[in-house]
Amino acid sequence: MQFRLLASDNKTKARCGEITTNHGLIPTPAFMPVGTQATVKTLTPLQLQETEAHALLCNAYHLYLRPGHEVVKKLGGLHKFMKWDRSIITDSGGYQVFSLERLTKVTDDGVEFQSPIDGSRRFLNPEIVMDIQHALGADIIMAFDECLPYPCEKDRVRQSMYRTVKWANRCLKAHNSDDQELFAIVQGSVFKDIREECTDRLVEMEFNGYAIGGLSVGEGNLLMNEVLEYTTPRLPENKPRYLMGVGFPLDILDGIEHGIDLFDCVIPTRNGRNGCAFTSNGKLKIRNSCYKTDERPIDKNCHCYACKNFSRAYIRHLLTSNEILGLSLMSLHNICFFENMMKKARQSIIEGNFLNFKSKFLSLQ
Numbered sequence: 001m002q003f004r005l006l007a008s009d010n011k012t013k014a015r016c017g018e019i020t021t022n023h024g025l026i027p028t029p030a031f032m033p034v035g036t037q038a039t040v041k042t043l044t045p046l047q048l049q050e051t052e053a054h055a056l057l058c059n060a061y062h063l064y065l066r067p068g069h070e071v072v073k074k075l076g077g078l079h080k081f082m083k084w085d086r087s088i089i090t091d092s093g094g095y096q097v098f099s100l101e102r103l104t105k106v107t108d109d110g111v112e113f114q115s116p117i118d119g120s121r122r123f124l125n126p127e128i129v130m131d132i133q134h135a136l137g138a139d140i141i142m143a144f145d146e147c148l149p150y151p152c153e154k155d156r157v158r159q160s161m162y163r164t165v166k167w168a169n170r171c172l173k174a175h176n177s178d179d180q181e182l183f184a185i186v187q188g189s190v191f192k193d194i195r196e197e198c199t200d201r202l203v204e205m206e207f208n209g210y211a212i213g214g215l216s217v218g219e220g221n222l223l224m225n226e227v228l229e230y231t232t233p234r235l236p237e238n239k240p241r242y243l244m245g246v247g248f249p250l251d252i253l254d255g256i257e258h259g260i261d262l263f264d265c266v267i268p269t270r271n272g273r274n275g276c277a278f279t280s281n282g283k284l285k286i287r288n289s290c291y292k293t294d295e296r297p298i299d300k301n302c303h304c305y306a307c308k309n310f311s312r313a314y315i316r317h318l319l320t321s322n323e324i325l326g327l328s329l330m331s332l333h334n335i336c337f338f339e340n341m342m343k344k345a346r347q348s349i350i351e352g353n354f355l356n357f358k359s360k361f362l363s364l365q
């Protein structure tokens with residue numbers, strides 16, 4: 001993998017670059033749609049390509065449980081299996097397995113839990129998680145981390161951080177494939193000293209890139225920015241930085257300002273399916289009766305297939321009638337909105353006026 005910096009903003013830590021993987025270029029800062037079960041819900045790969053998304057997020061945990069990583073491997077790996085020929089990142093499952101209430105036990109070796117799919121007893125540890133991600137064949141894979149809920153008591157956060165660092169080291173030792181890049185995940189909740197120690201220990205181990213985890217877990221935008229303020233500068237400039245699970249436009253633009261290169265979030269697709277459309281003038285609850293005869297597109301400034309061909313009235317009709325087409329038109333539009341925001345952000349960094357772009361964009365939200 002290569003990471004090339006193209007421009008840095010002189011008033012903030014924002015930067016614009018390109019990550020090159022075996023499946024092409026990812027212009028950064030980039031937003032990655034989430035395709036947890038090897039599909040971005042309701043969209044075909046062709047539609048997804050039209051959104052100009054250059055990378056997407058799949059989930060090793062979910063694919064391990066169903067259909068099984070060996071099945072995906074047998075079918076030629078994730079890219080072939082889901083017919084997506086651009087870049088794929090798989091999340092290790094650290095977040096999913098820790099949000100499972102039927103979690104039976106966590107030890108230094110790994111995590112034992114009951115599968116929510118068939119109730120079978122399962123065990124994951126760093127070595128197994130690396131086998132799973134190697135089998136799935138994503139271009140960028142994530143270390144197995146422990147993502148704690150927020151808020152969390154400081155001693156528990158410190159102990160968990162040491163475990164996350166040990167697990168990252170075990171992932172590094174188990175990482176034996178040249179055409180997959182391994183990113184570490186920084187934890188430490190909202191405690192400066194713990195975040196800084198975690199960052200320094202992971203940077204010492206030399207990963208291909210670094211994710212900031214444990215955020216977008218309810219801490220709020222203010223605390224997220226505080227953590228980014230003191231964590232990001234300790235990460236190497238010449239490696240990609242990935243802020244996991246983020247987020248709304250405000251959080252993404254804040255992250256870009258702190259020098260983050262990669263983002264992923266279910267918001268555009270999940271909220272889209274629930275009838276929330278993002279537009280250049282704020283969010284629309286398209287199921288609202290006020291759109292019943294509104295013949296305008298969702299967003300007159302958007303050139304996506306949904307905005308070029310359909311009215312708010314029609315999309316509202318589809319959603320209120322539980323028509324599946326409504327779900328895909330909303331998902332398509334929202335992903336295009338997020339990708340378009342990233343494209344304009346990248347352009348503004350190159351032109352040296354990111355802050356103007358950010359304040360103008362957010363003032364209309």
Ligand SMILES: Nc1cc(CSc2ncc[nH]2)c2nc(N)[nH]c(=O)c2c1
Nearest residue numbers: 091094095147213214215216244245
């Ligand atoms: N907020 C948040 C979100 C995710 C999921 S990112 C994702 N996986 C699949 C889709 N998107 C996280 N994942 C890991 N491994 N660790 C984290 O701390 C963490 C934090």
